[in-house]
């Protein structure tokens with residue numbers, strides 16, 4: 001008798017856990033979709049303005065401007081779930097290459113920011129070049145193909 005009771009309790013706990021977890025997952029997913037209407041293109045347009053700001057910061061030797069612009073690149077908004085799904089589908093096995101190029105830009109922005117904090121313009125420019133190369137490499141490899149897939 002005791003054994004059966006124990007089994008029932010364990011089973012109900014397990015069921016409760018799964019029901020709870022899936023409700024939570026659904027809630028989470030809805031939250032992401034509702035809150036984020038950000039398209040990949042929006043993020044890219046933001047990256048361009050921030051990159052222009054870095055250029056301006058270099059020309060005017062304004063390290064604060066460089067610092068702020070890189071901060072916005074490092075913490076750029078995440079694309080909406082629907083956009084991410086399209087991206088993954090279109091990328092297939094090329095996802096690693098894509099992520100690698102994304103990583104170059106992120107790391108570049110972090111290095112530029114550190115150099116701006118150190119007020120070291122030589123390093124800012126060296127890292128800026130790597131960042132731009134990262135933008136351009138991804139565009140020449142993926143932009144045409146993904147532009148279509150992201151519509």
Ligand code: HEC
Nearest residue numbers: 041044047048051098101102105134135138143146147150
């Ligand atoms: C990992 C890949 C990747 C990297 C890195 C990347 N881009 Fe892009 N970019 C794309 C893709 C894909 C598109 C096409 C998006 C679309 O059409 O929806 C794009 C489009 C753009 C556009 C055109 C947006 C429009 O209005 O059509 C701009 C501007 C842009 N990127 C700027 C940048 C800048 C600046 C950087 C670097 C700081 C950068 N991108 C880095 C993949 C990348």
